[in-house]
Amino acid sequence: MEGLQLQSQTDKKGKLYVIGIGPGSVEQLTIASRDAILNSDYIIGNGTYLDQVKELLNDQKIIRSHMGKEVDRAKKAVELAEDNVVSMVSGGDANVYGMAGLVLEVAEHHELDVDIEVLPGVTAITAGASVLGAPIVNDFAVISLSDLLTPWERIEKRLMAASEADFIISLYNPKSRQRNSNFRRAIEIIQKTRDGSSPVGLVKNALRGDSQEMKVTTLDKVLDYDDWVDMRTMILITTPESRIWGGNGMEKIITPRGYQRKYDY
Numbered sequence: 001m002e003g004l005q006l007q008s009q010t011d012k013k014g015k016l017y018v019i020g021i022g023p024g025s026v027e028q029l030t031i032a033s034r035d036a037i038l039n040s041d042y043i044i045g046n047g048t049y050l051d052q053v054k055e056l057l058n059d060q061k062i063i064r065s066h067m068g069k070e071v072d073r074a075k076k077a078v079e080l081a082e083d084n085v086v087s088m089v090s091g092g093d094a095n096v097y098g099m100a101g102l103v104l105e106v107a108e109h110h111e112l113d114v115d116i117e118v119l120p121g122v123t124a125i126t127a128g129a130s131v132l133g134a135p136i137v138n139d140f141a142v143i144s145l146s147d148l149l150t151p152w153e154r155i156e157k158r159l160m161a162a163s164e165a166d167f168i169i170s171l172y173n174p175k176s177r178q179r180n181s182n183f184r185r186a187i188e189i190i191q192k193t194r195d196g197s198s199p200v201g202l203v204k205n206a207l208r209g210d211s212q213e214m215k216v217t218t219l220d221k222v223l224d225y226d227d228w229v230d231m232r233t234m235i236l237i238t239t240p241e242s243r244i245w246g247g248n249g250m251e252k253i254i255t256p257r258g259y260q261r262k263y264d265y
Ligand SMILES: C[S@@+](CC[C@H](N)C(=O)[O-])C[C@H]1O[C@@H](n2cnc3c(N)ncnc32)[C@H](O)[C@@H]1O
Pocket: 023, 024, 090, 091, 092, 093, 094, 095, 096, 097, 098, 122, 123, 124, 125, 127, 128, 171, 172, 173, 174, 203, 204, 205, 206, 207, 208, 230, 231, 232, 233, 234, 235
């Protein structure tokens, strides 16, 4: 019996890679993710993410999916991965509001014996932070303002807690067509407990070539950019311990790690 089980395990040739493809350009992919995509039978993903890796697509069979079809996409991927090598591509990191959770949940729910490997990617907070200089070199919290799957009351509670606990706060999903006021509401909550002089960085299309844009401001003025913020923007709200260095559109945000308390430099 044991021998038979071993046989069927080794015969299985399917595998599912859930790949975080990073913020947008193929240069930001890990080598492991690039190899997985190149060596897959099927690549499945939302059209935007497939386009971001198009130079790696040749003989693989492509399954193009759409926003809002995440459950169907996850089901299709685990189904195909029983007998094929499949790469599911997800933006940024697949663990950060990405497809990794749903894929594992679907496999668990259907009790499928599929070999799944999640490959990490550069997420928006690290992509945006690199554009802004060094704003997150201390403890931070990431909060999504999307209330499609999380009730808004819970988001408000987290915003208040993170602000009171002095975390650097990164906001994802600040807006969409249906949720235009969430960004303003979130900032007003943080302003209740955080000093208005705290530096704030906003990055749109981080590490996406010429479409990248950034703004550096302070918490008391950030709502001047309310109309500029969109669903391709991530926001970093630091604390009064951080500072803005430079000017003329070349501003950087520096968050000290605390070396100055121990060393002279
Ligand atoms: C559903 S979340 C997906 C996050 C993704 N899994 C990640 O790890 O970056 C989408 C949100 O991430 C942020 N985002 C993703 N890529 C970005 C980029 N290149 N520049 C700025 N923000 C980005 C935006 O706030 C966007 O609304």
